Amino acid sequence: MSDHHxxxxxxxxxxxxxxxxxxxxxETYTAKxxxxxxxxxxxxxxxxxxxxYAGKEPIVFDHDCREGICGMCSQVINGAAHGxxxxxxxxQLHMRKFKDGDTIYIEPWRARAFPIIKDLIVDRSAxxxxxxxxxxxxxxTGGVADGNAILIPKPIADESMDAxxxxxxxxxVAGCPNGAAMLFTGAKVSQYAVLPQGKAExxxxxKNLVDAMSSCGFGNCTNHYECQVACPKGIDVKFIARMNxxxxxxxxx
Amino acid sequence: MILDGKCPTGPxxxxxxxxxxxxxxxxxxxxxxxxxxVVGTGxxxxxxxxxxxxxxxxxxxxxxxxxxxxxxxxxxQGGINAAKNYPNDGxxxxxxxxxxxKGGDFRxxxxxxxxxxxxxxxxxxxxxxxxxxxxxxxAGYLDNRSFGGAQVSRTFYAxxxxxxxxxxxxxxxxxxxxKAGTVKMYNRREMxxxxxxxxxxxxxxxxxxxxxxLESYAADAVCLATGGxxxxxxxxxxxxxxxxxxNWKAHKKGAFFANPCYTQxxxxxxxxxxxxxxxxxxxxxxxxxxxxxxxxxxxxDCGKHPNEVPEEDRDYYLERKYPSxxxxxxxxIASRAAKEQCDDGRGVGPGGRGVYLDFATSxxxxxxxxxxxxxxxxxxxxxxxxxEDGYKRPMRxxxxxxxxxxxxxxxxxxxxxxxxxxxxxxxxxxxxGANRLGASALMQGLAxxxxxxxxxxxxxxxxxxxTGTGTENPEFKKSADEVNEYNNKLxxxxxxxxxxxxxxxxxxxxxxxxxxxxxxxxxxxxLKKIPALREEFWKxxxxxxxxxxxxxxxxxxxxxxxxxxxxELMCRDAYHRNESCGGHFRAExxxxxxAQRDDVNYCYVGAWEYKGDKKEPELHKEPxxxxxxxxxxxxxx
Numbered sequence: 001m002s003d004h005h006x007x008x009x010x011x012x013x014x015x016x017x018x019x020x021x022x023x024x025x026x027e028t029y030t031a032k033x034x035x036x037x038x039x040x041x042x043x044x045x046x047x048x049x050x051x052x053y054a055g056k057e058p059i060v061f062d063h064d065c066r067e068g069i070c071g072m073c074s075q076v077i078n079g080a081a082h083g084x085x086x087x088x089x090x091x092q093l094h095m096r097k098f099k100d101g102d103t104i105y106i107e108p109w110r111a112r113a114f115p116i117i118k119d120l121i122v123d124r125s126a127x128x129x130x131x132x133x134x135x136x137x138x139x140x141t142g143g144v145a146d147g148n149a150i151l152i153p154k155p156i157a158d159e160s161m162d163a164x165x166x167x168x169x170x171x172x173v174a175g176c177p178n179g180a181a182m183l184f185t186g187a188k189v190s191q192y193a194v195l196p197q198g199k200a201e202x203x204x205x206x207k208n209l210v211d212a213m214s215s216c217g218f219g220n221c222t223n224h225y226e227c228q229v230a231c232p233k234g235i236d237v238k239f240i241a242r243m244n245x246x247x248x249x250x251x252x253x
Numbered sequence: 254m255i256l257d258g259k260c261p262t263g264p265x266x267x268x269x270x271x272x273x274x275x276x277x278x279x280x281x282x283x284x285x286x287x288x289x290x291v292v293g294t295g296x297x298x299x300x301x302x303x304x305x306x307x308x309x310x311x312x313x314x315x316x317x318x319x320x321x322x323x324x325x326x327x328x329x330q331g332g333i334n335a336a337k338n339y340p341n342d343g344x345x346x347x348x349x350x351x352x353x354x355k356g357g358d359f360r361x362x363x364x365x366x367x368x369x370x371x372x373x374x375x376x377x378x379x380x381x382x383x384x385x386x387x388x389x390x391x392a393g394y395l396d397n398r399s400f401g402g403a404q405v406s407r408t409f410y411a412x413x414x415x416x417x418x419x420x421x422x423x424x425x426x427x428x429x430x431x432k433a434g435t436v437k438m439y440n441r442r443e444m445x446x447x448x449x450x451x452x453x454x455x456x457x458x459x460x461x462x463x464x465x466x467l468e469s470y471a472a473d474a475v476c477l478a479t480g481g482x483x484x485x486x487x488x489x490x491x492x493x494x495x496x497x498x499x500n501w502k503a504h505k506k507g508a509f510f511a512n513p514c515y516t517q518x519x520x521x522x523x524x525x526x527x528x529x530x531x532x533x534x535x536x537x538x539x540x541x542x543x544x545x546x547x548x549x550x551x552x553x554d555c556g557k558h559p560n561e562v563p564e565e566d567r568d569y570y571l572e573r574k575y576p577s578x579x580x581x582x583x584x585x586i587a588s589r590a591a592k593e594q595c596d597d598g599r600g601v602g603p604g605g606r607g608v609y610l611d612f613a614t615s616x617x618x619x620x621x622x623x624x625x626x627x628x629x630x631x632x633x634x635x636x637x638x639x640x641e642d643g644y645k646r647p648m649r650x651x652x653x654x655x656x657x658x659x660x661x662x663x664x665x666x667x668x669x670x671x672x673x674x675x676x677x678x679x680x681x682x683x684x685x686g687a688n689r690l691g692a693s694a695l696m697q698g699l700a701x702x703x704x705x706x707x708x709x710x711x712x713x714x715x716x717x718x719x720t721g722t723g724t725e726n727p728e729f730k731k732s733a734d735e736v737n738e739y740n741n742k743l744x745x746x747x748x749x750x751x752x753x754x755x756x757x758x759x760x761x762x763x764x765x766x767x768x769x770x771x772x773x774x775x776x777x778x779x780l781k782k783i784p785a786l787r788e789e790f791w792k793x794x795x796x797x798x799x800x801x802x803x804x805x806x807x808x809x810x811x812x813x814x815x816x817x818x819x820x821e822l823m824c825r826d827a828y829h830r831n832e833s834c835g836g837h838f839r840a841e842x843x844x845x846x847x848a849q850r851d852d853v854n855y856c857y858v859g860a861w862e863y864k865g866d867k868k869e870p871e872l873h874k875e876p877x878x879x880x881x882x883x884x885x886x887x888x889x890x
Binding site: 019035036037038039041042045046049051052053055056057058060062063064065066067068069070071072087088092094096117118121123124125127128131132133134135136137138139140141142144145146147148150151152153154157158160161164165167168191192195197198 | 300303304307318319320321322323324325327328337339375377378379380381382383384385386387388389390391392393394395409411412414417418421424425426428429431432438440463490492493494526527529530531532534535633634637638640703704707751753795797798802803805806
C-alpha cells in the first residue's frame with residue numbers, strides 16, 4: 001500500500017480558448033497537494049477550485065461518468081490522447097502515473113472535424129452524424145423474432161462485441177495524423193456486418209457511413225495505427241480492414 | 254388527498270392486455286399533428302423518443318451531454334432481467350413479478366410490476382433485433398447469469414458493459430429516427446423549467462449549455478426521462494451531471510414527488526480514498542456470483558494483509574446470516590450487513606470502511622481465465638483506481654449511493670398528476686418499491702420507453718387537440734424570465750465558498766444522517782441544518798463567469814441549489830415514515846438488524862406536493878393493495 005500523506009506539486013500548461021473564434025493560447029498553472037490516488041480529472045478539479053477562489057475562470061473540460069464508459073472526457077495529455085496509458089480514458093488515468101515536479105501539457109482533441117468550443121471542449125457531433133447515416137439495424141419497436149430464433153455462435157457474438165465496445169470519445173480521430181474517423185466508423189460497420197441481423201443492410205450501410213465520414217471533414221487512413229494506440233477500449237485496426245472489405249463488396253452488391 | 258393510480262383491475266395476468274385494448278388510439282394520419290418533448294436520452298428517454306418518432310409523432314429530444322449516447326444508463330455493468338426461462342430453472346413472468354414485489358419490500362404497485370415482468374421478454378427480443386451483442390454460448394444461444402434477490406438465472410448480459418450496449422441499441426434506433434426526420438435532437442441543453450399552461454404541461458425552458466441562451470420549446474406532451482437523484486449524497490456512482498433539477502423544477506410546478514426517501518445504496522463499490530474524491534465507482538453485483546464477502550473475525554486482524562488471515566478467522570458474514578441466498582442477498586440487505594461489520598470495528602482499508610470481496614475460492618474452482626472472461630474489465634477498472642490486483646488479493650468494497658427508487662409520482666399510464674407530463678425510467682417512482690433488485694433498472698428503462706409510453710401516451714393525446722410548437726403563450730416568456738432572473742441571482746452573489754464546497758457539505762449531511770441508516774434524531778438534525786446551509790448558499794456561494802457563455806460553474810450551482818431544497822424533502826419523507834422497508838432503514842424499527850415494516854400504518858405511496866417557498870409540503874397517500882403476493886416479512890435466510 002502506498003503512503004497517503006505524500007503529495008505532489010505539478011506544473012500544468014493548459015490550452016485556454018474563450019470560444020470557437022478566439023485564437024487560444026497556453027496558460028501555466030500549478031497543481032498542489034496532489035496524491036497518487038487523485039484521478040487526473042480530480043487533480044484538475046483541485047486546480048479549478050484554486051482558480052475560483054482567486055476569482056479566475058476555471059478550465060472547462062468535458063466529463064461525466066468518470067468511470068471510463070460514457071466517452072465524454074477528451075484531453076490530449078503530453079501529446080497523447082487520454083494521456084497514453086493503455087486502454088484508459090482520461091477520467092481513469094490516475095496521478096500515480098506522474099512524478100512530483102512533472103510538467104504536464106493539456107490540450108483539446110485537435111481535428112478538422114472537431115471544432116473547439118471552449119478550452120478543452122470540442123464539438124464531436126460529426127460522430128453522431130456518421131451513426132445517423134446508417135449505423136443501425138432498421139427494425140421496428142415490437143414485432144421482432146424471439147431472441148433465440150436466430151442463433152449466433154459465441155465467436156461471432158464476441159467479435160461483434162469487440163467492435164461494439166467503442167465509447168465514441170473520438171480519441172482515434174485525435175490520435176490520427178490525418179484526423180480520420182476510420183476506426184470509429186470501421187467498428188460501427190463491423191459490429192453490424194458480422195451479425196445476421198445486420199447483414200441485410202450491410203452494403204447500403206457501409207456506403208452511407210463512408211460518405212458521411214468524408215462529408216464531415218474526417219481524413220483518410222494511411223495505416224499509422226495511431227488510432228488503435230489512442231483507443232481507450234483497445235478497438236482493433238482489423239475493423240478498418242473489415243470496413244474496406246465491406247466497402248469493396250458493396251460496390252458489387 | 255387520496256391518490257388514485259388508475260390501475261386496471263381483474264386478474265393480474267390480464268391487466269396490461271386489457272388496458273392496452275381500452276386505451277384510446279390516435280390514428281396514423283393524426284399522429285404527425287402531435288408534438289412530444291422527451292427530456293433525457295438514457296434507456297427510457299432514448300427508447301421512448303425512438304419509438305414515438307417511429308409511430309409518427311413529431312418528437313423533440315433533449316440531453317445535457319454532447320451526444321444522446323452518453324446518458325448514465327451506459328454505466329450499468331451487470332445485466333438486464335427477463336422472464337424467458339431459457340435455462341429451464343423455474344422462471345416465469347409470475348416469478349419475476351413476485352421477486353420484484355418482494356424485493357421492493359411490498360412498497361410497489363402490483364399492476365405496474367406485472368406489466369414490467371410481462372414486457373421483459375419483448376425487451377430482449379427487441380435488443381437482439383437491434384444488433385445488441387449479448388453474451389452467447391458456443392451453440393449460439395443467449396447466455397444467462399444470476400443476480401441478487403433471485404434464485405433463478407434470468408440476467409442477460411454483454412460482458413461487463415450491458416448498459417452501454419443496451420443504450421447504444423436505443424441510441425441507434427434514435428439515430429435512425431433523427432435521420433428520418435421524426436425526431437429533432439437537441440444536445441447540450443439542460444431543462445430548467447416545465448411550462449404549464451392552464452394546468453397542463455405544454456413545454457419546457459432549457460439552457461443552451463454552449464451559448465448560455467434560454468430557449469423555449471412547446472409540445473402536446475412532455476416526457477421526463479431524467480434519471481435519479483442520488484447525487485444528493487455528493488459522492489455516488491452516478492455521473493457528475495446527474496441531478497434532480499428537471500424533476501425538481503417539475504415538482505415546483507405541481508408534480509408530486511413520491512417516496513423520495515427510498516434510495517439504494519449499492520453494496521459493492523470501491524471505497525473512498527480521500528476528501529478530494531469526486532465520485533465513487535461501482536463494481537457490478539454480478540461479481541457476487543463468484544466473489545465471497547468477508548471481514549476478519551478479530552479486530553486485530555483488520556490491519557493485516559488479507560491473505561495472511563487464516564480461513565478460520567474470516568467471517569463470511571452474508572453466507573452466515575443468509576444461508577439460502579448467501580452472497581447473492583439483495584442490495585439493501587448486503588449493504589447494511591457490510592455497514593454492520595464495519596460499525597463493529599471489523600472493517601478493512603482506510604478508515605476501516607471496507608469489506609473484502611474474495612475470488613480465491615472461485616479461481617480455484619474454475620480457474621483465473623474463466624474469472625477473467627467473466628469480469629476482466631471490472632478487475633482492470635479496480636486496478637486502475639486502487640493500484641491493487643483483484644486476482645491476487647481480495648478487492649475492498651464499501652456501499653455507495655447508486656439508485657433512487659423514489660421519483661415523480663405517476664399513474665399506471667406513467668402520467669404525473671399534471672396532465673400531459675409523463676415520467677419514465679428512474680425518474681418515476683413506480684415499480685421498485687423501497688428497494689430495486691439488480692438488473693432491473695435496465696429492464697424498467699427500456700420497458701417504459703419501448704413498450705409502455707408508446708401505448709399510454711396515445712391514450713392521453715387522443716383526448717386533447719394538438720396545439721403546435723409555437724411558444725407565443727405568455728407562460729413561456731414568464732418561465733424563461735424567471736429562469737434568467739434565478740441564474741443572474743446565482744451569478745451575482747460572489748461569495749466566498751465554491752459550489753463544490755456546498756455540495757460536499759450537503760452530501761456529508763445526507764450520508765451521515767439520511768444514508769444507510771436513519772433515526773428520528775439524525776433526521777431532525779438535517780431538517781435544521783439543510784435549511785441553514787441553503788440560506789448560506791444563497792448568501793455566500795461564488796459562481797464565476799457569465800450566463801451568456803459555456804459556464805460549468807453556473808450549471809453546477811443550479812443543480813446544487815435544487816439538491817439543497819430536495820435534500821430537505823427527502824429527510825422529511827424519511828422522518829414521516831416510521832418504519833423500515835427496503836432501502837429506507839430507520840434504526841428504531843428493526844428486528845436484530847432486519848427491516849421492520851409497518852403495514853398497518855405505512856402501506857402506501859407517500860407523494861409530496863410543493864406548496865411554495867418556506868411552506869411545508871403536503872403529503873398525499875396512495876394506498877397499496879396486494880391481491881396476488883401476500884404481505885409477508887421479507888426473508889432471505
